[in-house]
Amino acid sequence: MCKVWKSSLLLGAISFLSANVAFAQEEYRDPKKRSYIETFEGGMFHKVERYENVKFKKRPKNVIIMIGDGMGIAQVFAGMTANKGELYLENFRYCGFSKTQSADDYVTDSAAGGTAIATGKKTKNHAIGLDKNGRPAKNILEDARDRGMMTGVVTTSLINHATPAAFMAHQAHRKMYEEIAWDIVDSGVDVAVGGGRKHFEGRTDGIxxxxxxxxxxxxxxxxxxxxxxxxxxxxxxxxxxxHVPHYPERGMMLSRSVEYAINKLEKDKDGYVLVVEGSKIDAGGHQNKTPFAVKEMLDFDQAIGVALRHAAQDRETLIVVTADHETGGMANTGGDMETGMVKAKFVYGKHTGIPVPVFAFGPGAEKFTGFMENTDIHKKIKEALKML
Known part of the structure; x- marks a missing residue:
C-alpha cells in the first residue's frame, strides 16, 4: 500500500504533532551531542580472509547492496588502520566513486541518497522512494519481487529510517515513521531486520x-x-x-543477521536481492567522535566478510558496497598500523558533498569503476541482472 501524502499543510501538521518523537529518532545529529573525540586507541581487531582467483559465473543470480551510511574514504582507511592495515574491503578489485548530490541540494540527506540507489532516480532531500516530482519511483526490491526473487533488508538503525526505508516505502518525508512502517508491512519483503519497534507497536493510531x-x-x-x-x-x-545499540554493545547483531538473511534468501531458485546498512558510521561523523565512527566501520567490515564468504562460494552473487554520502568531513591525522590507533578530525557536524567510494565483487563487478552518479549504481545492478 502506497500512501503518498501530497498536502504540505497536512504534512506540516503531522510534523508538528510528532516533533518530539521525530527528535528522538534523530537525536544522534544534535550538535549538543558533538564532543570532538579525536583518538581511537585501538585494540579491536578481526581476522580478514582473502578471496583470490575466484572464477565467477557469467552473470549474477543474486545481489547484495551494502551501504555504509556516512562512509567516505577517510572512514574506510580509519577502519583499515584500526584493523592493523587490512579490511575485507581489500578483496574488492573493482572500485569507483559515486557523486551523491540530490535533486535539490549539493549535499544530500540519507533519504534522497538512499532513494537514488534504490530507484535510480534523483529526488529532493527528505523524500522516500519518490522521484523529484513527488511521484512514487519503483525500487530494486520491487523489481526483484516482480521477477520472483526473494528480498531482504538488514540495518542497525530503525528499520523505517531514511536509508532502509528508501528500499521499502514511498513517502513525502523521512520523518513520517508510522506511515513508513505501514509501507514496510505492505512491502512483501521476506526479511527485514533493525530497530523501530515503537513505530510498529506504540503507534499514535493505536494499531x-x-x-x-x-x-x-x-x-x-x-x-x-x-x-x-x-x-x-x-x-x-x-x-x-x-535505534539498535552502538557497536560493540549490540554484539555481532549485524553480521549474524546478514548470515541469517543470506542463508534464508539463497534457497530461492530465482535468486535474491539483499540490502545491508551499516547505519552508525554516520552517527560517529555527526558527533565528531573518531572512536564511534571507527568501531562502526569495523563492524560493517565484518558484515562485508560474511557476504564475501557466501559470494566466493556460490560464484554467482554480486556485492556492491558504497555509501549514501560522507558525514563530518573526516580527515585522518595520525595512526599506528601495529596498535590500531587512529587520530582524526572532523570539519563539520553534518553531511558533506564529496564523492564516496564504490566497491564491487562478483559477476558484473567490472561495471562499477570510475566516477558515476549515485543513480548509476541502481542502473548497473539492473544491467547485471538483465532487468533492463
Whole structure:
C-alpha cells in the first residue's frame, strides 16, 4: 500500500504533532551531542580472509547492496588502520566513486541518497522512494519481487529510517515513521531486520502492526537469537524500541543477521536481492567522535566478510558496497598500523558533498569503476541482472 501524502499543510501538521518523537529518532545529529573525540586507541581487531582467483559465473543470480551510511574514504582507511592495515574491503578489485548530490541540494540527506540507489532516480532531500516530482519511483526490491526473487533488508538503525526505508516505502518525508512502517508491512519483503519497534507497536493510531504482520503469516522476532530460530516464511526483526545499540554493545547483531538473511534468501531458485546498512558510521561523523565512527566501520567490515564468504562460494552473487554520502568531513591525522590507533578530525557536524567510494565483487563487478552518479549504481545492478 502506497500512501503518498501530497498536502504540505497536512504534512506540516503531522510534523508538528510528532516533533518530539521525530527528535528522538534523530537525536544522534544534535550538535549538543558533538564532543570532538579525536583518538581511537585501538585494540579491536578481526581476522580478514582473502578471496583470490575466484572464477565467477557469467552473470549474477543474486545481489547484495551494502551501504555504509556516512562512509567516505577517510572512514574506510580509519577502519583499515584500526584493523592493523587490512579490511575485507581489500578483496574488492573493482572500485569507483559515486557523486551523491540530490535533486535539490549539493549535499544530500540519507533519504534522497538512499532513494537514488534504490530507484535510480534523483529526488529532493527528505523524500522516500519518490522521484523529484513527488511521484512514487519503483525500487530494486520491487523489481526483484516482480521477477520472483526473494528480498531482504538488514540495518542497525530503525528499520523505517531514511536509508532502509528508501528500499521499502514511498513517502513525502523521512520523518513520517508510522506511515513508513505501514509501507514496510505492505512491502512483501521476506526479511527485514533493525530497530523501530515503537513505530510498529506504540503507534499514535493505536494499531499494533506486529499483530498485523502475524495475521499475515509474518514472524516477528525481538532478538538475533529469536531470529536465528525462525525457519520458513517471512520475518521482521524489531530488535530495539528505537535505534539498535552502538557497536560493540549490540554484539555481532549485524553480521549474524546478514548470515541469517543470506542463508534464508539463497534457497530461492530465482535468486535474491539483499540490502545491508551499516547505519552508525554516520552517527560517529555527526558527533565528531573518531572512536564511534571507527568501531562502526569495523563492524560493517565484518558484515562485508560474511557476504564475501557466501559470494566466493556460490560464484554467482554480486556485492556492491558504497555509501549514501560522507558525514563530518573526516580527515585522518595520525595512526599506528601495529596498535590500531587512529587520530582524526572532523570539519563539520553534518553531511558533506564529496564523492564516496564504490566497491564491487562478483559477476558484473567490472561495471562499477570510475566516477558515476549515485543513480548509476541502481542502473548497473539492473544491467547485471538483465532487468533492463
Amino acid at each position: 499494533n502492526l506486529s499483530d498485523t504482520l502475524r495475521n499475515r503469516g509474518v514472524k516477528v522476532a525481538y532478538s538475533v537469537d529469536e531470529l536465528e530460530k525462525h525457519g520458513a516464511g517471512p520475518v521482521v526483526g524489531l530488535f530495539a524500541d528505537m
